Amino acid sequence: KGEKGSSEDNGMQLAVRLMNEQLRTLQDNFNKFKKIFIFSIGKEVGRKIFVTNGLEYDYETASRMCSRAGGLVASPKNADENLALQEIVSKHDKRSFLGITDLHTEGTFKYSTGGTITYSNWHSNEPNNDKGNEDCVELNTDGKWNDTSCTNKKLLICEF
Template structure:
C-alpha cells in the first residue's frame, strides 16, 4: 500500500514530498502550490503514518494544510472544507495563546501552534 521513493513517499494515490526546507504556514502553502501540489494534510491513518516517516527522517515537525484561521475551533483544509480525519494529541487543539495552524510532531500526533512558527514544508501531489 505504501511505496517509499527517493525524495518522498507514496501512499495510495498521494505522494508526500519535502525538500527539507522550513517555513511559516503562508510560505509553506504558497511553495506547495507553486510546485503544483498542496500543503500536506493527512486524510486517514495510512497518510498520517506516511507523513510521519518524513517528519522522523528530518527530525523536524511538519506544518499541515489544516488550520482554524477562518473560524476559531473549526479546522479546515486550505480548500475550505472542514476536516474529517484528525489525529490530535492529548488536550489538543488548545489554542494556547492563539494557535491557528497545525503541526505533526515526532510521534505522529497533531498540535495546534502559532502560524508564525517555522516548520518542515511537505507537499502533497
C-alpha cells in the same frame, strides 16, 4: 491485398514497433525515476505523493511554495497518510505543518481547500489555542497533531 502486403504497410508496422519500443523505454525510465525520487525525498500512499525539500518555513510561505509547485500543503485524510507523513518528519527530525487551519473560524479546523476535517490525530489536550495564537497544525514525530502558531517555521511537506 497481396501476401506480402504493400511496402507502405511494412513501413507502418515498423513505425508502430519502434514507437512501442520507445514507449516501453520511457515507461521504464519513468518508473525508475519515480522509485529513486520516492526513496530519497517522498512517500507514496495510494494515489498521493508526499514530498519535502527538507527546509522549514512559516505557514503562508509553505502554502505558497506548495501551490506554486502545483500541490498543496500535506493534509492526511486517514491513518495511512498520517503514518507516511510521520515517517518523513521522523527522518528529518523536524515537525511539519499540515494543510489544515482554523484561521477562518476559531476552533473549526478546515482543509486549505475548504471543508471541515474528516480525520484527525490530535495529541491529548490539543487543540488548545495556546495564548490565543494557534491557528495552524503541526505534525509531531510521534504522529500526533498540535495546534501551533502559523508564524513558526516547520518542515515543508507538499502533497501532489
